[in-house]
Amino acid sequence: MTGDSFAGTAQEVLSGSDGVPFRVLICDDHEVLRQGLRAVLLRATDLRVVADAGSAVDALALAARLRPDVTVVGLGAWGPVVAELVRSLSGLGVRVILLGEPGSGGDLVDALQAGACGYVHTTVSPQRLVDGVRAVAQGEVVLDAAATGELLHRLDDAPRHADGSRASSVGALTGRQMAVSRLVAEGLTNAEIAERLEVSRATVKGHITVALRRLGLRDRTQLAIHFHRTAGDLQA
Known part of the structure; x- marks a missing residue:
């Protein structure tokens, strides 16, 4: 998969009334993963999956129309397009939690800098995923403990002067x-x-x-x- 876009499909689920439960949009280019995420999230009575999308274009169109509270975005092999998607979703007022493989590196950092509110590994338990989505929907920031050290290092890698101020270089x-x-x-x-x-x-x-x-x-x-x-x- 190359370039700025990735192929996929979108399957919409009619949403209920506004308010609780939190409305969730799933976006990933693997249909099996989307189905798995839907099954996990449907276990929580306070979360409602309103749609799932297999492409950034579909995700943005659905988000603009359905206005979910939070979108679960799989990092997968999307590369730089993830940051662009996160930035666009954030511009719509949609909070984003990322789901990715360990060692996602720079793509993950770029997505967090673009406005993502959380990140969890694909290896987390179903309950941890539910808790993370719920927390992000409630306005919290969630970072997987296994990745926190690396992420903080990458996000705060600017050198500092002796007085602690950040160097402009x-x-x-x-x-x-x-x-x-x-x-x-x-x-x-x-x-x-x-x-x-x-x-x-x-x-x-x-x-x-x-x-x-x-x-x-x-x-x-x-x-x-x-x-x-x-x-x-x-x-x-």
């Missing part, structure tokens, strides 16, 4: 943000960067936005200048 960026910034510094457009890295333009824009925020810069021109000035220090 390209070292404050993740590997993906660094790669995008390097291409910005080379003068490539968002479309060209997207083609080079085989991601969507929205994903590139998202990485640039985060990089600008973390570095305290205003626009891509400042980003390019800053990268040229500081990249050499990292190689010294």
